[in-house]
Amino acid sequence: MPRPSLRERKKQHTRQALIDSALELFDARGFGGVTLDELCDTVDVSKRTFFRTFTSKEDVASAPIQDIWLTFLTELESPYDTDAAVAPPALLEFMRDALLAALAQVTADDSAERRILLSRQLAERTPSMDAHGLEFCARTTERALEILHRRFDLPDRGDPRPRLAVDMLVAAFHLALAGWAAKPTGTGLGTLFRESVAALPGTLALTAAPRSAVDESIARRER
Amino acid sequence: MPRPSLRERKKQHTRQALIDSALELFDARGFGGVTLDELCDTVDVSKRTFFRTFTSKEDVASAPIQDIWLTFLTELESPYDTDAAVAPPALLEFMRDALLAALAQVTADDSAERRILLSRQLAERTPSMDAHGLEFCARTTERALEILHRRFDLPDRGDPRPRLAVDMLVAAFHLALAGWAAKPTGTGLGTLFRESVAALPGTLALTAAPRSAVDESIARRER
DNA sequence: CACCATAATGCCACTCAGTGGCATAAGCCT
DNA sequence: AGGCTTATGCCACTGAGTGGCATTATGGTG
Numbered sequence: 191m192p193r194p195s196l197r198e199r200k201k202q203h204t205r206q207a208l209i210d211s212a213l214e215l216f217d218a219r220g221f222g223g224v225t226l227d228e229l230c231d232t233v234d235v236s237k238r239t240f241f242r243t244f245t246s247k248e249d250v251a252s253a254p255i256q257d258i259w260l261t262f263l264t265e266l267e268s269p270y271d272t273d274a275a276v277a278p279p280a281l282l283e284f285m286r287d288a289l290l291a292a293l294a295q296v297t298a299d300d301s302a303e304r305r306i307l308l309s310r311q312l313a314e315r316t317p318s319m320d321a322h323g324l325e326f327c328a329r330t331t332e333r334a335l336e337i338l339h340r341r342f343d344l345p346d347r348g349d350p351r352p353r354l355a356v357d358m359l360v361a362a363f364h365l366a367l368a369g370w371a372a373k374p375t376g377t378g379l380g381t382l383f384r385e386s387v388a389a390l391p392g393t394l395a396l397t398a399a400p401r402s403a404v405d406e407s408i409a410r411r412e413r
Numbered sequence: 414m415p416r417p418s419l420r421e422r423k424k425q426h427t428r429q430a431l432i433d434s435a436l437e438l439f440d441a442r443g444f445g446g447v448t449l450d451e452l453c454d455t456v457d458v459s460k461r462t463f464f465r466t467f468t469s470k471e472d473v474a475s476a477p478i479q480d481i482w483l484t485f486l487t488e489l490e491s492p493y494d495t496d497a498a499v500a501p502p503a504l505l506e507f508m509r510d511a512l513l514a515a516l517a518q519v520t521a522d523d524s525a526e527r528r529i530l531l532s533r534q535l536a537e538r539t540p541s542m543d544a545h546g547l548e549f550c551a552r553t554t555e556r557a558l559e560i561l562h563r564r565f566d567l568p569d570r571g572d573p574r575p576r577l578a579v580d581m582l583v584a585a586f587h588l589a590l591a592g593w594a595a596k597p598t599g600t601g602l603g604t605l606f607r608e609s610v611a612a613l614p615g616t617l618a619l620t621a622a623p624r625s626a627v628d629e630s631i632a633r634r635e636r
Numbered sequence: 637c638a639c640c641a642t643a644a645t646g647c648c649a650c651t652c653a654g655t656g657g658c659a660t661a662a663g664c665c666t
Numbered sequence: 667a668g669g670c671t672t673a674t675g676c677c678a679c680t681g682a683g684t685g686g687c688a689t690t691a692t693g694g695t696g
Contacts, residue, residue, distance in 0.1 A: 197644075197692055225681065236646045241683065270623050278622040321548035325540055328547060342621040350588050350609050351616040354581075357588075358616065361580035365573050386573050393574040393581065394614055398565040399501040400493050420663055420673075448652065459675045464654065 205243050207233045212250045213308040221316040248322035254305040259330040261292035266337045285359045286387045293380050310371040331356045362386035428466050430456045435473045436531040444539040471545035477528040482553040484515035489560045508582045509610045516603055533594040554579045585609035
C-alpha cells in the first residue's frame with residue numbers, strides 16, 4: 191500500500207483533529223453546549239472546511255462508530271477461502287466474524303477504544319446524534335445486503351431472511367455496544383458481541399409468563 | 414370514554430391539519446422544498462405553535478408511523494386474559510399480536526393508510542426523516558421493554574434476549590413497511606408483517622454458499 | 637527551479653430551523 | 667359575567683448548513 195500523498199495526509203490529519211476535539215468538547219460540555227464555530231476555532235479550520243469533511247455536527251461525533259461499519263463492509267468484500275471450508279458457512283456467523291475482524295482492525299489504533307466509548311456515550315444522551323447514527327447504520331446494512339447478494343448465492347430478493355439476518359447482527363452489536371459503554375472496564379466489546387449473537391437463537395423460544403397484578407406493582411417499585 | 418373538551422379537540426384538529434398539509438406539501442415538492450413558515454401559513458398557525466405540537470420538521474411528517482408505535486405501547490399494557498391461555502405465550506408472538514392490534518386500531522381511520530404510506534415514502538427519500546423515525550423507534554422499544562419487564566416474569570436485566578426479541582419485532586415490521594410502501598396495492602401491511610415475523614426462525618439457519626468470481630460479476634451486472 | 641493546472645481552503649453573505657420572552661386571546665369554571 | 671388558566675401569536679435572536687468566489691497550497695511538467 192503506497193503512502194498517500196501529502197495532501198491526503200493533511201486531510202486525514204484535520205479530520206482526526208476535528209473528531210478528537212469534538213469528542214472532548216462535547217463530552218465536557220454536552221453536544222448542544224458547543225457551537226461549530228467554537229470547534230472550528232480550536233482546530234483552526236473554517237466552518238466551510240468542516241462541512242467538506244463531515245455532513246453535520248452529529249456526523250463528526252459519530253465518526254468513530256461509523257468507521258467500524260465501513261470497515262465491516264470492506265471485510266465483507268475480502269476474499270473467502272473456499273477450499274478451507276468444509277461446508278458453506280451460516281450467514282450470521284460469517285457476518286459475525288466479519289464484524290469481529292473489523293473491530294480488531296479498527297481498534298488497532300490505541301486511542302480508538304476511547305473514541306468509540308465517548309462517541310457511544312454521547313449518542314446515548316443526545317437524541318439527534320443517536321438518530322444520525324441509526325440512519326447511517328440503516329444505509330450501511332443496505333450496502334451490506336448488496337455485497338452479500340453479489341458474493342453469495344442467497345435466496346432471491348423478496349425473501350425476507352437475508353435482510354432480517356443483517357438486522358439481527360446489528361441488533362446484537364448495538365446491544366453489545368450499550369453494555370460495553372455502561373461498563374467499559376468489564377468484558378471487552380468483542381466478547382460481549384459474541385455473547386449477544388450467541389443469544390439470538392434463544393430469543394425465539396422466550397416465553398412470557400404473566401405476573402399477577404400484585405406482582406406488577408412490586409416490579410414497578412423495583413425500578 | 415368522555416368526549417374531550419373543546420380545547421383538546423381544537424388542538425387535535427390543528428395537529429391533524431399540520432400533519433396532512435405537511436404530507437401533501439412534502440410529497441409534492443420534497444421535504445427540503447417546503448419551509449416551515451410556508452407550512453404554518455397554509456394551516457394558519459404560528460411557527461411557535463407548530464413547535465408546541467411537534468419537536469421538529471421531521472417530527473410532523475413522521476407522526477403517522479409514530480402513532481402506530483404509541484398505540485403498540487398501549488396494547489402492551491392492555492390486560493392479558495390469563496384464564497383463556499393454556500400456557501404462557503411466546504414473547505415474540507405476544508408482541509406480534511399487540512402490534513397487529515395496534516395496526517388495526519390505527520387504520521380504523523380511513524385516511525390513515527394513505528398517511529402512513531406518504532410518511533414512509535417520504536422517509537425513504539429523506540435521510541433526516543428516516544433518522545428521526547429510527548430514533549423514535551429506539552426510544553419506543555426502550556419503553557416497550559420496561560412494560561414487558563413489569564408485566565411478565567422475564568429473565569433478569571442483563572439477559573440479552575428480551576431486548577433482542579423486541580429488536581427482531583421492529584426489524585420484521587420495518588421490512589414489512591418497506592415492502593408495503595413499494596407496492597401498496599398488493600398484500601396488506603398486516604399480512605406482510607405476519608410473514609416477516611414467520612420468517613424470523615429461518616434466518617438463523619440461512620447458509621451462504623460462496624459464488625465463484627465469474628458468478629460474482631454476473632450477479633453484479635444483474636443489478 | 638519555475639510554471640501552470642488543479643484541488644483544497646477561507647471568507648462572506650444568506651436561508652431557515654428552532655428557542656425564549658412576553659403580550660394577547662380563547663376556553664374553562666363557578 | 668367574572669376572573670383564572672391555558673394556548674396562541676409576535677418578535678427578536680442563535681446557530682446549523684449552503685452557495686459563490688477569491689486565495690492559497692499541492693502535484694506534475696519542462
